[in-house]
Amino acid sequence: MSAIAPERPRRFTRPSPKALLGLAGTAVIVVYCLAPFYWMAVSAFRRSSDLFAISALPSPWSLENFGAVMEAKNGFLRALLNSVIVAGTTTILTLMIATFTAYALARLEFRGKNLLLAIVIATSMFPTISLVVPMLKLFTNTLHWVNTYQAMIVPSMSFALPLAVWNLTAFFKQLPRDLEQAAMVDGCTAGQAFRKVILPLTAPGVFTTAILTFIMAWNEFVIALSMVNRGSMQTATVAISRFTGATGFDVPYGTKMAAGVLVTVPLVIVVLIFQRRIIAGLTAGAVK
């Protein structure tokens, strides 16, 4: 570690072809990732009369499409509120449960631990529709939950909970074990060590997991589509997919693009602010 690396002379005059290639590659990736999203955003700001223009920037800029999204008949604000309620409740419930389990999985030795981990991972791989079909029947015929929030929140936990447990376990494992041992030497029980020492320290991990869970729940579609058939209860993703034009035949692309921007921009902002943490959370499961 302490060996002194030979100082390589740096040429500032001309970047090497390798560096240029790297730069070009970087540019290609950025364009690949952003161009389609950019096109949606640009189209959202065009007037409906020049919606089909191919220019790189809208001329003139217009908020007409955003006005159309907010029209009462679309019920888009209500859909956004529904999405916030469903995704928010799912996230809070999931994290409350997952934090405890992840702590046990990361820190305590017990029989059946690997089985539990395997179950958690396996459940996250189940096809959502396989769970939705029987639950839809249960909610329709027995519980009469169709068109309720809980009909979307409860099934959403099937993918949110494994994800959260998985991520939090990885975060808990990163914390040095000495912490609890020190606390326990000082007279804490295992439970107290968790509450007073570990929990405050994992706030960043819990927060990251909350963001990931919220994004997953916010983007969910099949469950919301199946469990709700009343317009006022549908979530934003379902609402967007169902936008219809004035006549019912023409596809209101402008309105859809504007709605897409409204649904996505908050996510993109959050993702950009917390990018480091999100990447750490996303890769936590794959890299050990």
Add this chain to the structure above:
Amino acid sequence: MSTVAAPPPSPTRPSSGQQHDPASAAKKRKRDTTRLVAFLVSPTVAVLGLVVGYPIIAALRESLFSEKKGLDANGFVQQGEQFVGFEHYIDLLSGEAGERFWNAFWNTSFFTVTTVTMETVLGIAMALVMHKAVRGRGLVRASILVPWAIPTVVSALLWQWIFQANGVANAILGHKVLWTTEGFQAQLAVIVADVWKTAPFVGLLVLAGLQLIPTEVYEAARVDGAKAWQQFVRITLPLIRPVLLVAVLFRLLDALRMFDLPFVLIGAHKGSVETLSMLAYDEAANTRYGPAAAYAVILFLYVAAVAFVFVKLLGADVFSSDKAAAKKSKSRLKKPAATEVPA
């Protein structure tokens, strides 16, 4: 990391302090831990049992039953369900329904193979570029998260707009392709949209794997005269294999349940892009729960089979760390003399 033979016991501590603990105290501690574990773990087990375990069993049962039809002997409309055995499965594997099923099965498999292959290749390429990138790292990292964060439904709409008849895709190609109408072009549109959204995710995972490879390995290879391609095939690929397998497994299972993208981008009841998930949804939405459950069970079994083959044959190491940890703790129990020394 490794368990090595114990150094001479330090004078401040008795040579095997842990082992000399009174048995009753150890037992009590164990009982306390068990109680704590039960308390911490049971909510997750209960919820997963409710939202995953119950539906799977219910789907299995449901797929063997059918709504009673017609009138009974007294002329009343029959209610309730009757056991029909494997009738739903037989029905949906043959005849007209069978055609639709096999078409959806083929579509699902086709989408899975094509998208995951392209995503893996593109993802590795992206990761290599990002790993080498000196400038603009932050920008790349930020932009690569954008496709991941966009809801699939929104990405479907956005590609629908791009692939629209007068859209920008046709303008760039200089051809008028009706992308969103039935046919191979619709499948292509779905593949393009899916690869766009998920290749960056694979890239992120692979990049994390690349960052774990010590640079010394490459330096040694360079000294030995290995060319860039040789380094990639002989060093990079084998060393990122574990991460890559996990990433591909995640993607495979995700692609097998594809629903949102074809449903929104092309539409329901479109033969060229109908997947198994869409088929099951369609039946359930029409309250034909029996056939819907049968489709759901078949898809579930398909996903489980792919996961099993992937984990068993290719050794995708999803739980390696915990197995290793368990082994370590076991060996610690067996060999009390061995002390763990941090590497």
